[in-house]
Amino acid sequence: MAFTLPKLPYDFNALEPHIDARTMEIHHDKHHQAYVNNLNTAIQKHPELEKKSLEDLLKDLSGVPEDIRAAVRNNGGGHFNHSLFWEIMSPKGGGEPSGKLADAIKKAFGDFAAFKEKLSTTAVGQFGSGWGWLCKDKSGGLSVVSTPNQDNPISNGLTAILGVDVWEHAYYLNYQNRRPDYVAAWWNVINWEEVAKRFAG
Numbered sequence: 001m002a003f004t005l006p007k008l009p010y011d012f013n014a015l016e017p018h019i020d021a022r023t024m025e026i027h028h029d030k031h032h033q034a035y036v037n038n039l040n041t042a043i044q045k046h047p048e049l050e051k052k053s054l055e056d057l058l059k060d061l062s063g064v065p066e067d068i069r070a071a072v073r074n075n076g077g078g079h080f081n082h083s084l085f086w087e088i089m090s091p092k093g094g095g096e097p098s099g100k101l102a103d104a105i106k107k108a109f110g111d112f113a114a115f116k117e118k119l120s121t122t123a124v125g126q127f128g129s130g131w132g133w134l135c136k137d138k139s140g141g142l143s144v145v146s147t148p149n150q151d152n153p154i155s156n157g158l159t160a161i162l163g164v165d166v167w168e169h170a171y172y173l174n175y176q177n178r179r180p181d182y183v184a185a186w187w188n189v190i191n192w193e194e195v196a197k198r199f200a201g
Helices: 021-044 047-051 054-059 066-087 099-109 112-125 179-189 192-200
Strands: 130-136 142-148 159-165
Touching: 021 047, 021 066, 054 066, 066 159, 099 112, 099 142, 099 192, 112 130, 112 142, 112 159, 112 179, 130 192, 159 192
Parallel strands: none
Antiparallel strands: 130 142, 130 159
C-alpha cells in the first residue's frame, strides 16, 4: 500500500505568529509531499517491502535493499519526521508538560528550564540541515540528540517523542538566518498532550 501525505491537524495559519502560514503551506504541501512521492517510487522497485511499516523500514535500514536504501533513509525519514512534527504542534500549545512526562524530564535534566536550554542549544547547533529531538530509550529514560538531514533516532534504537525541524525550509521565509529565534518561537506551539501520549506509548 502506498504511503500518503497526512492532513494537517490545523489550518496553515493556525501557528502564527510563531510559524507563518506560507511556510506551513510550502512545508506540508510541497516538501512533505515530495518525501512521500519519492518514498513510494523507491518502494515500487521492491514490492515485498510494501507490507512493512515505515517504522519497521527505518528501524532496520540494513535490511532495505542497497539500491533504494538511501532513498528510504532520506525520504522515508522525511515522511516519518514530518508526520510527527505536525502532530506535536498545536495552536493551543506552549507552556510546560505535566504528570509523568514532567517527572521524567526533571529526572533526566534537573528541571524544565535545563531541558529547554539543552534541546534549544542542540537544535540550533546542528550543522546544516537536521533535527533536534527529545527521545525515550527502552527503559523510559529521556535524552536529547540531534540527527543530520532526515535521519531519525529510531534507526539507533531510540523513540523520538518531540522534534524540531531545523532545515532552512522550516523557517527561512520568516526568520531568514535567525535559527535561534525560530527555535525560541517554536516552544510556543508545542502540543505537550501529544508528546505525553508518545512518552506513555
